[in-house]
Amino acid sequence: MEHKDFLAMELNKVEEHLLKTLKTRSKMVEASLSDFVKSGGKRLRPALTIIGSTFGDYKSEVAIPLASAIEIIHMATLIHDDIVDDAEMRRGTKTMQSTLGKNTAVYCGDFLFTRAFMLIADMAEVEMMKDLSKAIAFICDSEIDQNEQKYDQTVDVRKYLKRIGGKTAALFSLSIAVGAHKAGCDRKITSKLSNVCKNIGMAFQIIDDILDFTGDEKTVGKPLLSDAKQGIFTLPIIYSLQGSYKEETIKAIERIERDNGESLLNCAVKSGGLDRTKRLGIKFISKATKLKDSLPNGYGKDAITAIIEKQLERKF
């Protein structure tokens, strides 16, 4: 079987598993969760869990529930993020908070967290529960940081990297590590995989933040500059605020509601902020590539290489 087919086949099973796991008392909530699953997403995190599992003794019946649990945690964080961000759209469809209201969305997120924990508990994996709990706590911490740093023009690259390390890279890293661990990989390989994916996660978030400036609204599935509009300053703005375009950038931030972010996008381009951001993204990609090279040859390594390469071509 082709490598790509294997991953696609396993991810299909994750899809079925997700729909099965998300059955609940309220038909309205169930329908909404099922719509959310069907609206897709990149399924990058469950893919990492499956890929991680191939480095050991791959068992579909182990990898699929684990990968599903990871995706469910991710879905829960997205639902809560959308509440916090007042987001109308995600993946080109209406968000749960906009269709069911913030109220139901809060509990749907909580419900998903517990479903994920139940899947993991079914595997009798106490250490994994701890790691997952830590990762979620880390995501929360970073989202809280992001919230506290809103409209703060002194946010620097270090704070930004810490923030995205927590809100994105930690779960990437954990996704592959749980797969590898559960498939019986030793500590050394698990930690190497974890490190590779941490760097992929950093690059992934940086590229996400670039796409928020330069992406195609329809392809990205949500309005552009949505972060900046809520006062979340990502790397292109942070860089833009550092150089000789500082004053212009500050003015562009003030003008964002009126000109729909046009001046700010201009600043990010002219100041070289976007270019510098891209360069940093590429740096993380390179680091991931370098770390990946020392992995044992085989399906898993090829699959990781494909994921790394895909990052640079991402349109959404």
Next chain:
Amino acid sequence: MEHKDFLAMELNKVEEHLLKTLKTRSKMVEASLSDFVKSGGKRLRPALTIIGSTFGDYKSEVAIPLASAIEIIHMATLIHDDIVDDAEMRRGTKTMQSTLGKNTAVYCGDFLFTRAFMLIADMAEVEMMKDLSKAIAFICDSEIDQNEQKYDQTVDVRKYLKRIGGKTAALFSLSIAVGAHKAGCDRKITSKLSNVCKNIGMAFQIIDDILDFTGDEKTVGKPLLSDAKQGIFTLPIIYSLQGSYKEETIKAIERIERDNGESLLNCAVKSGGLDRTKRLGIKFISKATKLKDSLPNGYGKDAITAIIEKQLERKF
């Protein structure tokens, strides 16, 4: 040592444990969580965990983290409830969503859930994780039900009981069961304790719902009729809608914003709705008492008796 002193002493340790466990990166969030802890609450659920543990081989170092985890889960659900309810006040102090904003409050709740799971995972108790996850999922389900049933004048007693069974009684029941289980009690006693506390939980929530009508605003710590004002119809209204006061009750509901619930309170009194609610509360108290009587004599039984008796005198 006096019985009461023992529980007070152990609950003090829970207090310390809570403050220690809730340390986090953001000083603002930590301060806010610590204020929340210090604002008190009845600590009924952790008390049940401690009491449950006394039915087996009581070890403070086991019971305290467990009781803390239970209270943290309860705190998390309160924080998320307050977001959903747009609540300004809780326990006589400002709610987290009103001081830190809904955004931070969403993540604080998530953060607390994960902290609780981490405490349980530290005990290497996989079964307990499953039970806790189920209980939280049950709470979420019931809160979603409550939300879907908003402004629904056809909600009946059965639906109401199912709702409060999930949102309150399930955690009461689990609180004592985890304590008993972890202290080595056998299934029979654990299940009996669980059943007693399920009934206490039902009575507790019914009395809560009565106090929302007849309590003293200052003592209760939040505005009266706050449920009805948001369209949550509890037992006094459900009963009031059943009899010959139906039309008057409907009108009173429509008038609630204008007269601050005065007509609705009148209806609940005149229709006998409040009296019937009280009687049902007492029925659950009696059932709890009866079930409790067959427990082995000793400290635990006395403590449960005291808790049951206290319910009937509750002012908040």
